[in-house]
Amino acid sequence: MFSKKNIKDIPTEGTSHSLGSRKLLLGKDDTTSKYFEAYTYGYLPPGEKWEMHKHDNIVETCVVVKGSGVVRDGHSNEETFEPGDRFVFPANTNHEIQNIGHEEAEFYFFRLQDQ
DSSP: OOOOOOOSOOOOOEEETTEEEEEEEEEEGGGGOEEEEEEEEEEEEEOEEEEEEEOOTEEEEEEEEEOOEEEETTSSSSEOOOTTEEEOOOOOOOOOOOSSSOOOEEEEEEEEEEO
C-alpha cells in the first residue's frame, strides 16, 4: 500500500547547526531501503547559514529551490548558488551553506547511507 501526506501538514523543525529549519518529508522509518536516510525541505533565512558540518557515512545531495548564496567546504572551496543548482557532498565532507540574498532560501536535501 502506498502512503500520502501533504507537505503543508508536515511540521517544521529546527536544525542542529543554525537558525534554519526543515520539514522531514521522508525518514528512515518511511521506507524499507537500507541506504535511505532522509528527504527534507530546508529553509534558511536571509543572512543566516548552516554552519560547517558533516554527515558521518552519509552522501547528501542539495537542490536549490529558491534564494541565492554560497556553499563552502572544509578545503576553502566556494561556489555561489541560485535556484536550479544541485550540489553533492560526499560522505564525511565538511560543508556549510550561507544565504547571502534578501529572501528566505529553500532547498531539497536527499541523504543516503554510503557503503
